[in-house]
Amino acid sequence: MAQSFNILIVGGGIIGSSIAMALAEQGATGIGVVDCDLSGKWGSSERNAGGVRATWGAAVNIDLSNASILFYQSVAEAVGFQQKGYLWLYDESAWPEAARRMDLQTRLGVTVVPLPQDAIPRRFPFLDRLGGVYKAIFSPNDGLINPNLLKSYYRSKAESSGVQWIDHQAVSSVTVKSDKVQSVELKRIETDEAVAQYLVDENLPDEAEKTTLKTGILVNAAGCWAPRLSALYGQTTPARPLRRQVAIIHGQDIDLSPYGMVVDTTGLYFHHEAGHILSGYAVPSEAPGYCFDDEGEGFFMTEVWPRLSARSSRFDRLKRTGGWAGLYAVSPDKSAIIGAVSGLDNVYEAHSFSGHGVMQSYAAGRGLAELILSGAYQTLDLSVLSGRRFETGHLVSEETDI
Template sequence: MGRERYDVIVIGAGVIGSALAMALAERRKRPLVVDIDLSGRLSSSEKNAGGVRATWWQPVNIALCRASIRYYETVASEVTFRQKGYLWLYDAEAWPKALDHLEVQRSLDHPIETLSAGEVHARVPEIDRLEGIAGATFSPRDGLINPNLLKNHYRERSRTLGAEYLDGVYIYAIQAEPGSQVKLECWRAEGPLSDSSLMRMMTQDGPGEAETGHLMDLRADAVVIAGGAWSSRVLELLGLRDFSEPIRRQISVVDNRDTNLAAYGMIVDTSGLYFHNEGPHILAGYSPPEEPPGYHFKYDGERFFQDEIWPRMYARMTCCERLRHVTGWAGLYSVTPDRSAIVGRAAPRVYEAHSFSGRGVMQSYGAAQALAGLIADGRYPDSLDAGALSRERFASGRMVREELHI
């Protein structure tokens, strides 16, 4: 560790914290990013589906994703950004809502076309069971990215510009100090944390007696809370209200020798199932609506595949009859009442960027550039105003509601 006082300390080195480090360093703010586990074993950034789209309903969500997409296009080969589009199938109930939002999506310069069920089949012949498809949209500029390569890109570029990263650090107290500084009281692990120690700390209440570490203080002019689904714990240290809850989401990787979806990007079914080609396999996710909140990481394995994934895939594509479960995992969404992220100033010298639900990878660049502007210049960049995502919206009732595939 180089210093004990920094311009900005970012708590959390997931895709959001790493993107922030890059955006701050680009503005000549030298950030320190701290994380209990830089490798991200439990972080959502290591558990997601890699989908990138700007077809949201709210202008601020569209704008942040669109800014990200434009950036990913410039580093496409490095982060394997494949613009093969999002094909989204709607049932009769959802289709009018989708149509209602086309205008705002197009007005923000994000191309999107509509398709009939027959046109869906013509475009993706594997989709041969068309029952219940009232209409579909295809957005060609959207696609898939490798989230790990993206996070590494942010980290490498930020390091080049002077950012530092500190591993094995857990924040257990934050105080504003006289002289415009913020003091972070930290616990630092003596050595690598085992999987079981990390799981215990992150599903219960931080480091316990079983973990060996020492205490230390860090100081900065400003702090950013980018702790993903654990941001609520950090906010509590400041006596700030949290509005989000962690919710488990599961993904299965399946094998189907009869199908090759490599030509397509993300496909979202009327049933809520989403899937895309993943190397020799298919990656498929589904979010059961009844999932209870909590720090739950257990993947239900074969049972999840048999109950949730296979029936939906086979109901849409005959070629998926012989689908076989390979592996899978569970990670956390952090979800607010209106299902949009919280970005902005949380308290004097304290900023926040968390609760991105299923949108953190695709919003990481845009959200980080916006917030870094606010921190460095005192206002959002003209082209990227994230003011609608501030925590004040919950008190004022100016919600930023997203409904489909939050």
């Protein structure tokens, strides 16, 4: 007999885990979370930079981050949340838009401090090369979080409320009848290699052991694989996977531990990471696709080091010690897709966070759980993030995804 759930979440990354916790806290029972790799080796939730900020350009993104930050503050030690701020450097052409966003952020309760160019080295003495920098904005309540600890926190709370976790199983087909998902078919994936293969090219061995799960409600929290999952229930999701690379660097002349995240005029970002420096850069020519190739030293020497050394003499002597590539799930307006899936009575989704899934995970999970259980958002109205916006044209205007 097929196992049965009231609510089945596909994807146990930081978003699926947050939704599971929120559903359980709000009283739901019979919740399952299925993932082909619960360890998240290839998932974005284990491959990100851990930045948390409320300095967004769209009200809903500011609200989602603000509400999440309040929660992270309340469990700061358990999730490694350090409010050491974000420093964002702007050139003259980018400043007017930054100033507009700053007005909105201030109105929505975010603390943002504009800094004229000459004030920057007084607060950040290591920034001794500020050519091309016009002004900066410092947001002291933003900072850095440990994404692995945060995901584990959500999971342990969910588990203690009876949520069941199903590992090494890929959802390979979905049965829909009368506009309702009835069940999903799972195929077992045993090895790391098979998981990696499946996540890159959707290839599952024919002989894989199959199981069927019945469900009352299906939640698509499959991260950058959400479009593949939605195709299984006959829907199109207009998001795409985009590789982002990160370098881990040793710099003997510099200690960034007193500071939070710094974002350069070029889009390069960096912060202290366990005695080293973590730095990332989005190469504008990157083509969408499920690619995990880390270009290593080549990426560091071409994209990272020149931008770092252009900002500080302390970055002249650096050594790359590691790095990785992970996938962003990017929607057309660089904002998450959250809500009920139109055309189906019992399918919900939360994915395509476009580089802000960790920082918004708490309030996103809480909101989706409210919608599923009571039919309406209770704490924050997230209805503008519904996937229907790509049909109606009412997009959320977010310009950056760093």
